[in-house]
Amino acid sequence: MIPSRKSSDGANRKSATKIPVAHDKHSDDEAKMMADVAKLNTLSIRFTKFKNMLELPNIDLEQLRKLSWSGIPEEIRPTVWKLLMGYLPANSDRRESTLQRKRKEYEEFVAQSFGKGKTSLDQALHHQIHIDVQRTNASIPLYQNPRIQEALERVLYCWAIRHPASGYVQGINDLVTPFFQVYLQSYVKGDVERTDVDSISEETLTDIEADCFWSLSKLLDGIQDNYTAGQPGIQRQISRLKELINRIDAPLYSHLQSQGIEFIQFAFRWMNCLLMRELSLKNTIRMWDSYQAEGTDGFSEFHLYVCAAFLVKWSNELKKLEFQDMMMFLQSLPTSTWDEKDIELLLSEAFMWKSLFHNSPSHLASHGPS
Template identity: 40%
Template sequence: MKVRVKAWELALGYLPPRKEQQRSALDRKRREYRVLTREFADVFTLSTEETLPASATASQQQQYACLRQIRVDIPRTFSELSIFTSERIQKMMERILYIWAARNPTPGYVQGINDILTPFVVILLQAKAGLPIKDVNVDDETLFSDGELMEVESDAYWLLSRVLSDIKDYYTPGQPGIQRLILRLKDIVKRVDEKLASHLEDEM
């Protein structure tokens, strides 16, 4: 389980390849994430059950809309797995997704980013507990202290950030990343089978 986590951390460039640099890099990123959670702490006390007052600024309205959408999506995320029904995990995911969105206003949070986050939460919890995910009880504080869960949260945030940095333009208006992929695919099909490429073009 720990090997899988290390593979993700190295493949995504979260950890440096040189082993002697990894511990200090991990500690630095975890400290950096704790600073971010303190910076945005007030946002997470907002109630999204009530409407904002008319005097709310544009920035407050944006914060509210983002947080509200995240809170709608999280309970729907892999609800068949008990860990994702845990309040501790839902709050963790809320912080990760909101902080990422606040630091990346274009595209900000969009539905589907929560699903990209879940594999990282799963593998990190499994590695920390040394158990298969079906046997992990995140509400057991003897298994996971708040500090250990914060390490999982921090690592999940940075892994998500690394993935999204490569596909961010799939989510921006006009989806330029997807458009580039389509053009590349068209070019490949044309080179391999010009007749098929022509047929597909006619059908569009």
């Protein structure tokens, strides 16, 4: 009896290894197709929600922020960003006239600064901006084009001379490019980073330039103490990041301390350039959807928690390294393969940490209510 039972089990096992393999593959294909369909349906529903909201005579900005937190469809991102940044009014009747007036105002700024040629400019300021723009997004063809570089130089120069309290600080050159890329996207087809710049009219480029100037101004108004003398805003953010990591991941904090790693050595750049040197421009743009949805504190308060989540993400790797290797790792983090899902996970973790710690007694005692 026993051998025959063995034989029967063997036969059953043999047949069981054949049929499910084919079935599993079919199931996987079907599941993938269903997931793709579900994703398309979700995107379609979200797009319709945005479209309906943007067609209202008066947009509820709070509702627009809530909808934008999970990402904004590429086709309507330029309009949504202008609304969320406070560049365009919520009232649809006033929108076009506001746009024309602000663009005209920027043209006048450019004429005042550049009208007499480059020799009349503040040479030291212009030279610094010129050098930084040459290095901006060096791997992206769009930003190596002289027309684009000159447009960025004008935006940065005009902003700097109108903000003498801070003036131009290296790193601000990075912050203008997400706006430029998003606003250009509405005028071109395909991959915006490989756009044929010769196909862009002068009038279009001038409009994009003006929109970038005003959007950058709005952004920097909220984090201006990051760029005033001594950069107190950044110093404060780094101090708070240090405190947060100690509370979120004490073993990582202890390891950084034991190796003599100062937070300013790696986190200064994270605050100064809003992680743009660590993430691709496309990923930065997705991140900024959520930053703007967070409201006035998105680029300061929420960014702090994103930096905390970002550092903790590498905790296991960092705890195995000593000072020299750790510094090298932190200066060149392996994010080149990151996509939108990685960014959304990072944002979700940051939201969680903010929910847990932002209004905690320790935070309020140390820093006062924000």
